[in-house]
Amino acid sequence: MISLAEAESKKNKFNKLGKNLFSKFFGFEEGIDITNDVAVLNRRNIVMKNIVFVSNLFYSLLLFVLSLSTKLTTDWAITIVSFPITFLINKLLKTLIDLDKEDKTKQMIAMYVASFYIFLSAVLIYAKLYQTGTFETASYILIYYSIVVISLYQDKKLLSTAFIYLFGLVTFIHLVWTYQILGASKELGMLEFLKGFVGTPEFGDLIFRSVAFILFYLVVFVIVAIGQYMQEERKKELIKRRQVQNDFSAIVGKLFQAVFINAYIFVNKEHAYQVQKVSEKIAEFVGMNNADISNLSAFSIIHLRYDEIKDLEMKNVAYDDKTYEFIKVKTSLGADIVKRMELSQNCEAIVRSHVENTISDEKMRSIMKNQLDLQSQVILLSDIYITLRGINSYKRPYTHSMSINLFANQIAPYFIPELKERFLKFSDEVEELYNNFEH
Numbered sequence: 001m002i003s004l005a006e007a008e009s010k011k012n013k014f015n016k017l018g019k020n021l022f023s024k025f026f027g028f029e030e031g032i033d034i035t036n037d038v039a040v041l042n043r044r045n046i047v048m049k050n051i052v053f054v055s056n057l058f059y060s061l062l063l064f065v066l067s068l069s070t071k072l073t074t075d076w077a078i079t080i081v082s083f084p085i086t087f088l089i090n091k092l093l094k095t096l097i098d099l100d101k102e103d104k105t106k107q108m109i110a111m112y113v114a115s116f117y118i119f120l121s122a123v124l125i126y127a128k129l130y131q132t133g134t135f136e137t138a139s140y141i142l143i144y145y146s147i148v149v150i151s152l153y154q155d156k157k158l159l160s161t162a163f164i165y166l167f168g169l170v171t172f173i174h175l176v177w178t179y180q181i182l183g184a185s186k187e188l189g190m191l192e193f194l195k196g197f198v199g200t201p202e203f204g205d206l207i208f209r210s211v212a213f214i215l216f217y218l219v220v221f222v223i224v225a226i227g228q229y230m231q232e233e234r235k236k237e238l239i240k241r242r243q244v245q246n247d248f249s250a251i252v253g254k255l256f257q258a259v260f261i262n263a264y265i266f267v268n269k270e271h272a273y274q275v276q277k278v279s280e281k282i283a284e285f286v287g288m289n290n291a292d293i294s295n296l297s298a299f300s301i302i303h304l305r306y307d308e309i310k311d312l313e314m315k316n317v318a319y320d321d322k323t324y325e326f327i328k329v330k331t332s333l334g335a336d337i338v339k340r341m342e343l344s345q346n347c348e349a350i351v352r353s354h355v356e357n358t359i360s361d362e363k364m365r366s367i368m369k370n371q372l373d374l375q376s377q378v379i380l381l382s383d384i385y386i387t388l389r390g391i392n393s394y395k396r397p398y399t400h401s402m403s404i405n406l407f408a409n410q411i412a413p414y415f416i417p418e419l420k421e422r423f424l425k426f427s428d429e430v431e432e433l434y435n436n437f438e439h
Helices: 004-026 037-070 073-099 104-129 134-151 156-178 181-188 190-197 201-262 269-285 290-300 302-309 321-355 361-368 374-389 400-414 417-425 427-435
Strands: none
Touching (some): 004 037, 037 073, 104 134, 104 156, 134 156, 134 201, 156 201, 269 302, 269 417, 290 302, 290 374, 321 361, 321 374, 321 400, 361 400, 374 400, 374 417, 374 427, 400 427
């Protein structure tokens, strides 16, 4: 017995396979740059070639069914000949499409050949099948089908041209074969025949078919016009987006480089890992959950990853979702690194100002205004403690008691009360942790 989970898994795999196959053969934007008109046209030609192949198979099936019903030798001959013709047409289209994939003129030739064939084949099938009652309706729909297929190119000019020729061919078929007007007019004379024909049901049917065809074309034309407009606007927006992307990548990359060069003094691995351990300990004191502590731990040493984004300027890259995702990840990482470096710089400013006795209430508030969240304050507090305990060019190392006294008397008022209280309460554990570091 197959479990429900296994059945669902197989169904998902089957659906995915179906989507991939459809995308491969009939997806208009499968792996192409939509701002490249030639590449888009080439892909549409490939899709059109596949549609022509499927259409030819359908035409052959119709002819085969007709041959079975009539059992005429001529019908069987046409059915048999249709199969190699199907192969040759697709071979011709493939040759035209592959002739030069980067040449717009050659791709346009392939477009017009495919479009001409699709409406000509529909008309010829109708011309062959219109006399057979049941098949007349099905074959007549193919004429409308050809308009829809040509509209997939999203080209108003092509659709208009196809409509003119197709309407002319359909009208010719109506006059010559469907109602045999030309044959009847020879006996009566054209003027005399028209007088008698105008009031007949056939005339009403001819007018109705013509009007219906025109209305159908107008609807399809409006859809194509809207689609073409949206495509052009989308292309323009994408071009602008890429220009912004390039400028943004270059500017942000240079900005990050400048920040990293100026702040290189703050990128000290030993100091960073000590801050990380003390931050984790203090985070436990204030009752942060495991997920928050894990995030805090990663953020406390994120500036050590500055090599990953020193240069964001990208050249000769594909403009796809992977590229945008790459930029998004890198810029997000860069923003976090800058934020973390800002904490290090603020720590240095606080400690140095207190050592040199240049700190003021206004300056302290200015420094702390961007460190209002608990995570930032925990890391900043840990950084201040590690910096006070260490040696620096402007000060000697502070003892634990000196560091705690400085924090309690001068720095603590600017931190969250809960954080201040828990740090002072468990400061002995912080000292023990610090003493276990290798100095």
